[in-house]
Amino acid sequence: MKIGKWKILDSKYIIKRPWLTARVDKVELPNGVVHPEYYVLEYPSWVNVIALTADHQFVMVEQYRHGLGDVFTELVAGVVEENEQPLHAAQRELLEETGYGKGDWQLFTVLSANPGSMTNLSYTYLATNVEPISTQHLDETEDIAVRLLTETEVKALLMDDRMKQSLMAAPLWKYFALQGL
Amino acid sequence: MKIGKWKILDSKYIIKRPWLTARVDKVELPNGVVHPEYYVLEYPSWVNVIALTADHQFVMVEQYRHGLGDVFTELVAGVVEENEQPLHAAQRELLEETGYGKGDWQLFTVLSANPGSMTNLSYTYLATNVEPISTQHLDETEDIAVRLLTETEVKALLMDDRMKQSLMAAPLWKYFALQGL
Numbered sequence: 001m002k003i004g005k006w007k008i009l010d011s012k013y014i015i016k017r018p019w020l021t022a023r024v025d026k027v028e029l030p031n032g033v034v035h036p037e038y039y040v041l042e043y044p045s046w047v048n049v050i051a052l053t054a055d056h057q058f059v060m061v062e063q064y065r066h067g068l069g070d071v072f073t074e075l076v077a078g079v080v081e082e083n084e085q086p087l088h089a090a091q092r093e094l095l096e097e098t099g100y101g102k103g104d105w106q107l108f109t110v111l112s113a114n115p116g117s118m119t120n121l122s123y124t125y126l127a128t129n130v131e132p133i134s135t136q137h138l139d140e141t142e143d144i145a146v147r148l149l150t151e152t153e154v155k156a157l158l159m160d161d162r163m164k165q166s167l168m169a170a171p172l173w174k175y176f177a178l179q180g181l
Numbered sequence: 182m183k184i185g186k187w188k189i190l191d192s193k194y195i196i197k198r199p200w201l202t203a204r205v206d207k208v209e210l211p212n213g214v215v216h217p218e219y220y221v222l223e224y225p226s227w228v229n230v231i232a233l234t235a236d237h238q239f240v241m242v243e244q245y246r247h248g249l250g251d252v253f254t255e256l257v258a259g260v261v262e263e264n265e266q267p268l269h270a271a272q273r274e275l276l277e278e279t280g281y282g283k284g285d286w287q288l289f290t291v292l293s294a295n296p297g298s299m300t301n302l303s304y305t306y307l308a309t310n311v312e313p314i315s316t317q318h319l320d321e322t323e324d325i326a327v328r329l330l331t332e333t334e335v336k337a338l339l340m341d342d343r344m345k346q347s348l349m350a351a352p353l354w355k356y357f358a359l360q361g362l
Contacts, residue, residue: 003243003252003326015195015203020220022201027247035322039201040248041222062184065296066208067221071184072296111347113294115246115253122347141216145184158355166292166303166347173354174339180361 002030009034043120047090048077048168050108050175051100051127058154059100059130062145068164073147073157075124075168086123094127096137098146103130109171124171183211190215224301228271229258229349231289231356232281232308239335240281240311243326249345254328254338256305256349267304275308277318279327284311290352305352 010026021042027035051059062073078093080086087105095101108126112118138144149157157163158172191207202223208216232240243254259274261267268286276282289307293299319325330338338344339353 003245003324005250005252006245006247014201017218017220019218020195020203020205022196022203024201025247029245029322029324031321031324033321037198037200038247039198064184064187064210066187066206066219067299068293068296068302069186070296071186109350110342110345111350112249112345113347115249115251115345118248121249121345140212140214141210143184143210143212161291164291164293164296164302166294166351169290169292170347170351170354173351173358177354177358 004030041118045080045120046122047086048075049090049094049125049127051130054129057148059098060147061097062147090125097144099132099134099136100130101133103127122167185211222299226261226301227303228267229256230271230275230306230308232311235310238329240279241328241330242278243328271306278325280313280315280317281311282314284308303348
């Protein structure tokens with residue numbers, strides 16, 4: 001069994017819009033088998049933030065998620081703009097969505113929502129000692145409410161499977177695994 | 182700030198193929214703002230499995246992932262077929278991809294790769310005491326190698342950010358968080 005890179009024999013875009021870019025590739029596997037129709041979703045990098053205040057509250061957001069059709073409490077997240085650094089994007093999103101800023105920032109984990117079909121990575125930052133320094137600055141299509149949660153409340157979100165977004169559940173479980181649940 | 186369900190004013194499919202179904206919705210937010218172009222990806226349910234042998238080895242697979250363009254060691258995973266139960270799909274995928282079966286199975290966590298744009302959920306099962314009962318039965322477009330990893334090796338995958346797939350990283354971190362890292 002040879003496990004290795006596929007050769008792209010042909011590739012064409014189905015759609016190229018600001019929020020969805022999809023292409024279909026004709027690919028050849030190392031074993032010579034040709035897969036005529038493999039779909040790839042191209043996205044820019046994403047970021048999210050585990051943001052903690054000095055008194056150990058998690059700065060999170062409540063938001064409607066149209067794919068699943070329900071309201072969820074999530075980490076602050078967003079898209080990295082062109083020529084922007086992921087860290088800057090994460091700091092920008094935290095400020096825009098919650099008004100919180102400052103603090104100490106470190107890259108915590110880098111994940112993919114789906115390595116098979118998606119081209120981008122999601123960068124999670126751990127920001128400690130953040131504090132309110134401004135008000136929310138939302139786009140008009142963003143309806144987001146700020147929520148401060150205790151550690152117990154965040155653990156309950158995870159344990160009850162209410163933190164559905166795996167790009168957020170993974171770093172939060174990592175955070176609690178490393179510090180001892 | 183009213184956080185609540187969006188109203189779908191219009192909806193049309195861009196593509197409906199076995200491996201990609203995408204639609205664009207025109208939606209109205211609770212605040213009355215209309216978003217003319219919101220993309221939704223419709224997928225069937227997915228499954229993956231944390232499969233452990235009686236001597237605590239993780240039954241995993243090595244596979245090329247075309248979105249990120251690299252080879253990864255991952256949990257066994259797959260798609261739930263029509264009228265199939267997720268548990269059955271998980272057991273079927275483990276058997277097809279690795280030849281392992283039997284054991285004790287429980288639903289471990291239910292996640293989403295992206296609740297904003299994707300409609301489906303991913304069901305993770307924890308299967309203990311699995312054993313080799315058959316050989317691999319792969320589709321010709323699947324190039325998958327079976328890998329048995331120790332707990333230490335799986336933790337290293339997570340710590341080094343080599344387990345990129347968040348739908349697998351989250352349940353694995355949960356597993357280690359619950360048992361004490």
